[in-house]
Amino acid sequence: MSISVTSPLLPVELIRADFPILGRQVNGNPLVYLDNAASAQMPQRVIERLVRYHSFEHANVHRGVHTLSQEATGAYEAARDTVKQFLNAAEREEIIFTRGTTEAINLVANSWGRTNLRAGDEVLISELEHHANLVPWQMICKERDAKLVVAPIQDDGSLLARDVIERIGPNTRLVAITHISNALGTIVPIREIIVAAHAQGIPVLVDGAQAVLHTRVDVQSLGADFYVFSGHKLCGPTGIGVLYGKRQFLEAMPPWQGGGDMIRTVSFSQTTYNDLPYKFEAGTPSIAAAVGLGEALRYLQDIGIERIAAYENTLLTHATSLLAELPYVRLIGTAPQKAAVISFEVKGVHPHDVGSVLDAGGIAIRAGHHCAQPLMKRLGVPATARASFTFYNTLEECEALVRGLTAVSELFHG
Amino acid sequence: MTSPNALYNQLILEHNKKPRNYGKVADATHHSEGLNPLCGDHIWLTARLSQDAIDEIRFEGQSCAICQASASIMTTQVKGKSIESVKTLVQDFRQVVTGQTDSISSENNGNRYLQAFSGIANLPARVKCAVLPWHTLQAALSGEASSSTEGSGDPVPGSGSPAP
Secondary structure, eight states, rough: OOOOTTTTOHHHHHHHHTTTGGOEEEEEOOOOBBBBTTOOOOOHHHHHHHIIIIIIIISSSSSOHHHHHHHHHHHHHHHHHHHHHHHTTOGGGGGGEEHHHHHHHHHHHHIIHHHOTTTTOOOEEEEOGGGTTTHHHHHHHHHHHHHEEEOOOOTTSSSOOOHHHHTTOEEEEEEEEBBTTTOOOOOOOOOHHHHHHHHHHEEEEOOOOTTTTTTTOOHHHHOOOOEEEGGGHHHHOOOEEEEEEEEHHHHHOOOOOSSSSSSSEOOOSEEEOOOTTTTGGSSSOHHHHHHHHHHHHHHHHHHOOOHHHHHHHHHHHHHHHHHHHHEEEOOOOOOOOBBEEEEEEEBBBHHHHHHHHHHHTTTTOOEOOOOHHHHHHTOOOOOOOEEEEOTTOHHHHHHHHHHHHHHHHHHEEE | HHHHHGGOOOOHHHHHHHHHSOOOOOOOOOOEEEETTTTEEEEEEEEEEEEEEEEEEEEEOOOOHHHHHHHHHHHHTTTTHHHHHHHHHHHHHHHHHHHOOOOOOOOTTTTTHHHGGGGGGGGGHHHHHHHHHHHHHHHHEEEEEEEEEEEGGGTTTTTTTOOO
8 A cells, every 4th residue: 555645644554453343254254344433443442441440440430438439430530521621622511421422412402402492493403414313302392392493405415504504593492413424424514504503692502423533523613502422433432422511501401310419419308409510410320431432532632533534534535436436336425525424325226235245245334224214215215325434444445345345236236 | 255145045136136926916805014114125015815815916115135035935935825824834934034944834844935035044134124025914914004023013023123
């Protein structure tokens, strides 16, 4: 492989050695893992951090006076500091640990939504949204007799800022938009949308699940009022995610779930609530997963998100040009600004059959509706096949995908 | 690469490419719509019964190769059969796709059209694709207008489902 001087390529072979799973075989072939948009793999450093936590540091947090509880609390809160720094949040109290993106959005929909939405109000989303940034709003809008307004996309999967902005009206109370589409890879002009929404005093929630590994997120510079993501999309464990919220919003919001840790004093007649961030962290949290997420963020920062993004872009360009040469492949979602996600169909072959044949060759892709059924309907397909790349994938793996698709075509078209 | 032929064998590929009994039975006495909401497989089954036997059966729909081949092969296997035999076939098909080939009836033991689907047993996420037409046939015979692979009528509870 030739490395040009100006190319921002990473030492991929060294990086791959950090990921034990990338060394395994699947169906007798070396694993080619191209389902990173669903879940990214964990490097050894994160796995070891989880083992160390469970082996030597585990106890419940915020409760005991004993040494282990203090160490566990220290590790958990250090992870919060790492997240704060990763997002460049102003304050650590603005970082709430949740089970993931889905729970973070449900928290905002239930707490902020139930407090602020009245009959006739509108929540504005887009056609790109994952069910996680659609269904919670649909539920709360139904409950509050509010209206869900959906900004349309272009046929190539682009979301134009003006198509969102012109739908912000006197009844709009919140804009909730994805940063990068999980199904198509479209990068949304989120900054422009936030500026326009703020000009009318409307807060914006950004679904960053697909963005955090692929673009540098600075919530202060971006101006997002809420920013949410999941740990497992950026090489951390499952069961942990983050709700970032500006303090002014979080302070004004009532708790969502009640229980331990979120209280200050409890009597049978009344409860006073804890301060941020604990007000929104009822019950024992996923302590180990939070600690693992912190380690994953440090690992990524050591490599550098900008370098990751630049390298992924070379993979995207290479894979897109290879797939575009296959006459039996149709790319779905060709927005000018994209992350390394390629949705496609093999003509006349159901995506599940594409996925099964590729799997026989050790190639893992996603086939289905990508938890975005309304988007699939908009694009006129029941489902797509999706290959999603990240910094440990190689140019050779792009070529392995092409060989796999050739086999699909020979089987079904031959 | 490992051959995908264990799953996509010649019989399945051929029935996918040229499905038999595709279309609608005009004077159907029984019909049902089958849907797998997780992957979008969607078929419509129409049949004409007389004297406790299936005289005519056809299917239409949009689905993956496994589902389409399964529907096509099913129609060829149940046409002209008594309801009693059809019920045994449905049961035996389920045994094959869930890897319990030892339990199939002597009547259908060695039926290569059923055996063609034995590779599915290793792929739990695809079992429902294969079962959907048979599940829909059962619904049609019971007078149910629709059936789904999800919910209380799940034909293969606990088998794999596509992740979000």
